[in-house]
Amino acid sequence: MSRLVVGTSHVEHLTEAVGGSRLEVNTETVTAYRALLRAKLPVAPPAPLRVTSKDL
Numbered sequence: 001m002s003r004l005v006v007g008t009s010h011v012e013h014l015t016e017a018v019g020g021s022r023l024e025v026n027t028e029t030v031t032a033y034r035a036l037l038r039a040k041l042p043v044a045p046p047a048p049l050r051v052t053s054k055d056l
Helices: 011-020 027-039
Strands: none
Touching: none
């Protein structure tokens, strides 16, 4: 990686991001994670809101 753009108000987050940019990437782990994201089932829409006279 040659550049890192981070927006944060916490110095700790910036320190972790910069430190993480120096870590070696395990491509097998990244590939497995991407497969899990693709396989994620869609989230069902929420149940309709039921409003009664007690709620008014």
